[in-house]
Amino acid sequence: xxxxxxxxxxxxxxxxxxxxxxxxxxxxxxxxxxxxxxxxxxxxxxxxxxxxxxxxxxxxxxxxxxxxxxxxxxxxxxxxxxxxxxxxxxxxxxxxxxxxxxxxxxxxxxxxxxxxxxxxxxxxxxxxxxxxxxxxxxxxxxxxxxxxxxxxxxxxxxxxxxxxxxxxxxxxxxxxxxxxxxxxxxxxxxxxxxxxxxxxxxxxxxxxxxxxxxxxx
Amino acid sequence: xxxxxxxxxxxxxxxxxxxxxxxxxxxxxxxxxxxxxxxxxxxxxxxxxxxxxxxxxxxxxxxxxxxxxxxxxxxxxxxxxxxxxxxxxxxxxxxxxxxxxxxxxxxxxxxxxxxxxxxxxxxxxxxxxxxxxxxxxxxxxxxxxxxxxxxxxxxxxxxxxxxxxxxxxxxxxxxxxxxxxxxxxxxxxxxxxxxxxxxxxxxxxxxxxxxxxxxxx
Numbered sequence: 001x002x003x004x005x006x007x008x009x010x011x012x013x014x015x016x017x018x019x020x021x022x023x024x025x026x027x028x029x030x031x032x033x034x035x036x037x038x039x040x041x042x043x044x045x046x047x048x049x050x051x052x053x054x055x056x057x058x059x060x061x062x063x064x065x066x067x068x069x070x071x072x073x074x075x076x077x078x079x080x081x082x083x084x085x086x087x088x089x090x091x092x093x094x095x096x097x098x099x100x101x102x103x104x105x106x107x108x109x110x111x112x113x114x115x116x117x118x119x120x121x122x123x124x125x126x127x128x129x130x131x132x133x134x135x136x137x138x139x140x141x142x143x144x145x146x147x148x149x150x151x152x153x154x155x156x157x158x159x160x161x162x163x164x165x166x167x168x169x170x171x172x173x174x175x176x177x178x179x180x181x182x183x184x185x186x187x188x189x190x191x192x193x194x195x196x197x198x199x200x201x202x203x204x205x206x207x208x209x210x211x212x213x214x215x216x217x
Numbered sequence: 218x219x220x221x222x223x224x225x226x227x228x229x230x231x232x233x234x235x236x237x238x239x240x241x242x243x244x245x246x247x248x249x250x251x252x253x254x255x256x257x258x259x260x261x262x263x264x265x266x267x268x269x270x271x272x273x274x275x276x277x278x279x280x281x282x283x284x285x286x287x288x289x290x291x292x293x294x295x296x297x298x299x300x301x302x303x304x305x306x307x308x309x310x311x312x313x314x315x316x317x318x319x320x321x322x323x324x325x326x327x328x329x330x331x332x333x334x335x336x337x338x339x340x341x342x343x344x345x346x347x348x349x350x351x352x353x354x355x356x357x358x359x360x361x362x363x364x365x366x367x368x369x370x371x372x373x374x375x376x377x378x379x380x381x382x383x384x385x386x387x388x389x390x391x392x393x394x395x396x397x398x399x400x401x402x403x404x405x406x407x408x409x410x411x412x413x414x415x416x417x418x419x420x421x422x423x424x425x426x427x428x429x430x431x432x433x434x
Contacts, residue, residue: 055362
């Protein structure tokens, strides 16, 4: 018996944008998937050969990189942070649009940052942050946070943060301003490279199907 | 003007146990705190000198270690993982009781693990996991996950996980069994050591107050 393919989807805000796209590609999860408090971790679909899992967005990349899921949906922010060679991202799904930016307290934003040699930055993205500042010749001391980044400048943990920004309303509400964009972010279809080699027909068919759906919009 | 003290509380399951304890110590958050979807990040209390923040449990330790919060509530699992010298944990609050354990697929649980020299383990606790297996002379390759650990053995990511266990029902539902306890876990009152030195009266008074409440139960 061939093992089922597993597609890893991110919990939270992005999921509501992914599901209509999957529906247009003919993928319908079992009803329990809609229950956000479900203890169930793996879900069947209307395709006997395809299951879904719903995990944190960083974990989508981990499951796909190690081949525990063959397909997934992840933002390029996550892909940039991990830089897994086993992940191939063939298709921009054009959903979950936001940007990854440096933000700072309003009073620091006017400072000439080109004169800095050292900054302290709070972020969920330590690798991207270190690389970004290093490219400007600045050494970044990174404080890893898992959420509520905006509190860091407010409470004096770090004057700067690197975080996802959608409208900028949360930044503004906390007296912060966006000072530099590191990347535009959208969600991508990702696949495990070895799975694409060993099961090219099945994995390739889902890539083609989703590509048609995205391009038909 | 003296700066307000900030107490960092963990989001989620523990919060419902912390709030009654704070209430008995005479700490009442502003009404907006009860709104779990609030965009607000910092909350006043009935004490003009004390504010609350609500962050992820790992971040509680980070905010307190760096002195951005002077007080906090964190499990000893989090304290063991980070091992921050700046954190002092004077009081076991005797809430959030669970255990940190190694679990494995039922078919592996009977294996003689003393003969292993290498294991692959999925966990939220890379440091604790590496240390634990190293003490048994086993090298652990750790795959960091942020949630849904039970999926790792189910999908073949790793045969073993290190995770918090309360009743064991989630493990059982995924065909896993607890094979070894690493630590008993409860939530502790934690304080920033430098803050305890520079503001001993205020910080010390909250420690004493909470100690009375815990011991009165």
